[in-house]
Amino acid sequence: MDFDGVIVGGGGAGMRAALQLSKSGYNTAVISKVFPTRSHTVSAQGGITCAIASDDPDDDWRWHMYDTVKGSDYIGDQDAIEYMCSVGPEAIFELEHMGLPFSRTESGRIYQRPFGGQSKNFGEGGQAARTCAAADRTGHALLHTLYQNNIKNDTVFFNEWFAIDLVKNQSGAVVGVIAICIETGEVVFIKAKATVFATGGAGRIYASTTNAHINTGDGIGMALRAGFPVQDIEMWQFHPTGIHGAGTLVTEGCRGEGGYLINKDGERFMERYAPNAKDLAGRDVVARSMVLEIIEGRGCGPEADHVFLKLDHLGEEVLETRLPGICELSRTFAHADPVKEPIPVVPTCHYMMGGIPTNVHGQVLTVDSSGQDSIVPGLYACGEAACVSVHGANRLGGNSLLDLVVFGRASGLFIESALRDGIDVADPSSSDVEDACNRLNKVNENSKGEKSSDLRKELQNVMQNHFGVFRNGKFMREGIEKLVDLRSRIYDARLDDKSQQFNTARIENLELQNLFEVAEATAIVAEGREESRGAHAREDFQDRDDENWLCHSMYYPTDRKVGKRDVNFTPKTVDTFQPKIRTY
């Protein structure tokens, strides 16, 4: 099988990239391990942040850029953030033209709500309302719209196919992937002039996560096994409001619409931690404040292990029109009706800020022996799997959907023009293909070893306990020891089911190896970054250290070493935003 472009992943980023290529008439395939509308983009609730100047006619993408740079704790690349924020409105209007059913204002424009970390006039003009929403089902509306438009444009879908590993040719260029059809067990080499990883996040490395079962970091695993580095992988966002016990997400839009957090005394405690932005401070700030409340004994419930999100004062009408999905989720998973009572919430792993380093065209980068960026021929990445980097050490709410639409589109645009100029790739030799098949063969042959479900649980607990909201060196080193032991056990996990057709046990074993690769990289870099910045909070290094760590971390899988890469401070059309103390 031979395509111009192969996109691995059928979520928002992958389908936006695919759409760009299909529309231009290129032979495009999407490989997705689930039917595309089952991808995790569907779970995004609150919206997509972008300065479309609907709520405020004077809104300016530069203000959004300022917020994003500040939110990133200054290790987001300013050229990439500039690109995302300035191109964003065009990308949003395109989605609307495709049919995305945005909520509307009285004047008929797209409805925008306030989200955390948003400001007007470079932090001087108070809270902005910049997050474009389709009620609290924005991800659902976005994902379905993109799928529908891919149908319209005849994108080829390999649904319920799982990509196993990259295939390189002798000169090191990526020329496609080995993939398995889950339904039949058939294994094929899918060849492409451009291979795009849009494989999403890996929140399932943690025991408590808002992420879907399928978020197992498959693209990151494949990149690391192919010897490519990942960037800022220690930066994991803990969303302040996951439903206690279930982990399901409660959108920040709840606080945007006027909800707030309370402790067991009924105190609106965020007023103490962030006097100006209060409950709409950066997610890292809110999550840490919640954990401190719990540690200091002011948590709610019999175990004092969560806090409450209060919404009832907003009234039934606002809740049912603006936050209908949240009402549903809370009733189902927390047995609490937000119209009458608060929702029990706790910080929960939500988003991977790091990923496969790329430039703004989605081209995957590595660093050569002289420390210079070098492009990996044939390989692209976008969305949560990529680190372009617009989120740095902490992502702002509403920026993930914008990231995936803008950079899915940008990857598509770049590949489109590269294809027009002509891409010539040398075929892989049969040994290149065989290398990529080895992992599958090993997984299939393992008949001894431990059960992968037990190993997965053990891995998730190590990450939860040793690499959570607060981290310290000693405890992380213990965690790394445990991971050393887990590596061989996970790669030797037993596969009892040797059947070919719809063998989900086999897929789960392959996914577990990807989870492990992400977890190990996270652990090693988290221990290595000796400072606190954004989502990375160290008890033993409590301050931000701009002298040594105002940089990206790089993780090199071949020798499992941590390196550094410069952050971009040279946007093209605006002055550099200089690092400042970050307060809300």
Added chain:
Amino acid sequence: MLQVSLYRYSPETDEAPKMQDFRVDTGGKDLMVLDVLELVKSQLDSSVAYRRSCREGVCGSDGLNMNGKNGLACITPLSEVVKKGKLVIRPLPGLPVIRDLVVDMSLFYAQYEKVEPYLQNDESPPEIERLQTPEDREKLDGLYECILCACCSTSCPSFWWNPERFIGPAGLLQSYRFLADSRDTATQERLSKLEDPFSVFRCHGIQNCASVCPKGLNPTKAIGHIKSMLLSKSN
């Protein structure tokens, strides 16, 4: 201990499907049905096949038939569905079974694609978004939320009888989602493609679709609107 009876079928080894019983320790908790399946797969039999993803009722992967009623396993608590300490889980009815609880949804998706489920507008778009009043937007509520889980279509006798010719409740709900959209200009073309006796008119208002929809949507009502539009078109 919960008695769980699962529909099992392996195309490689089984001539015919069978039911297999498991005893599952729920720890006395009111788990979701999906949690029970995860317990079976992780502790008792790793070969059980089913689909799942978001585990919060928004991705539509785990539509199943539980004690006789279609629904999403991840948001169906045991207390809602278990009868006399027993839970019987079967694949969605009416579609070919690939393995265990996994059905072949090709026909369901084909019916969805048949309604051209994407906005069609022959005017060139403005520089910004197309405007739409909140009232016009409200007409899409109860339609755009469909997650394509197939609980409705596979509970519909008309779809069981004519799955190739009757579009079914899910496809028709999406059809009406675009007919109702003030931004869509292909209303007449869309209606023309639905005029035959099967596509829409095989719906006899049985309402199984509305009673099983895990998102609380009402395809029967949407189909009623399409029928009215078709009838007023032919008058």
